[in-house]
Amino acid sequence: MSGPLLHVVLFEPEKAGNVGNVARTCAVLGADLHLIRPFGFHLYDREFRRAVMDYLQGVTLHEHANWTAFQAALPPEARVWAFSTHAETFHTRAGFRRGDHLVFGPESRGLPVWLREALPALKLPQPGGGRSLNLAVAAGVAAFEAARQIEGW
Numbered sequence: 001m002s003g004p005l006l007h008v009v010l011f012e013p014e015k016a017g018n019v020g021n022v023a024r025t026c027a028v029l030g031a032d033l034h035l036i037r038p039f040g041f042h043l044y045d046r047e048f049r050r051a052v053m054d055y056l057q058g059v060t061l062h063e064h065a066n067w068t069a070f071q072a073a074l075p076p077e078a079r080v081w082a083f084s085t086h087a088e089t090f091h092t093r094a095g096f097r098r099g100d101h102l103v104f105g106p107e108s109r110g111l112p113v114w115l116r117e118a119l120p121a122l123k124l125p126q127p128g129g130g131r132s133l134n135l136a137v138a139a140g141v142a143a144f145e146a147a148r149q150i151e152g153w
Contacts, residue, residue, distance in 0.1 A: 003098070004031050004099065005031055005098060005099075005147055005151075006026075006029060006032070006096075006098075006099070006100055006146055006147065006150075007031060007032045007101040007102070008022060008025070008026055008031050008032070008034070008101075008139055009080075009101050009103040009104065010022060010034070010035050010036065010104055010139075011103055011104065011106065011111060011115065012036060012037070012039070012040075012105070012106045013035060013039055013040065013041075013107070014039070014041070014108060015040065015041065015107050015135070016041040016042075016047040016048035017047055017048070017050075017136075018051075018107060018134065018135040018136040019035065019041075019048060019052075020047075020050070020051020020052035020053075021051055021052075021136035021140075022135070022136050022140070023052045023055055023056055023059050023061070024055040025136070025139060025143055026059045027055040027056070027057075027058035027059045029143055029144070029147050031147075032060045032061075033060070033061050033062070034062045034063075034064060034070060034101070035061070035062070035064070036064045036066065036069075037063070040106070043063070079097060079099070079100045079101065080100075080103060080119050081094060081096075081100060081101065081102050081103065081122050082103050082116050082118075082119040082120065082121040082122070083104050083111070083121070083123065083124070083139075084110055084111050084121050084122075084123060085110065085123055086116060086121070087116070087121035087122050087123035088121075088123070089121070089122055091122040091141075091142050091146075093122075094122055094146070094149075096145075096150055098150050102139070102143060102146060103119065104138060104139050104142075107134075110132070124141055124142060
């Protein structure tokens, strides 16, 4: 099949290190990475370059000025999933397909309510309670589960 396995979408990411680590996950999986502005860092700053190392060469990176610009770039048949601790459905029940878009919110506040309500929302199990997973870890867990479902590992 043509096109990327997945699209990992970071809505208004704040930490260069997390974005770099998500880019590494995308490189390993053959997923595209979408970054929706504003960012809480300068793209290609020292921290970002240190985290991403040379993996960015293997990633198709898309930058979007805002959510509206991202939506305008989506093909009509695109499936977009929001990830949130507020969701009711676990990510393992999604039935991911090749080309799906997995959307994650900023580290300090997650996805805004208006966005969670506009999309089918999924959550990762966090049975220990307390705080949420790190953005890069959450994106990695979700992307690998989506890839497992798509590829049948």
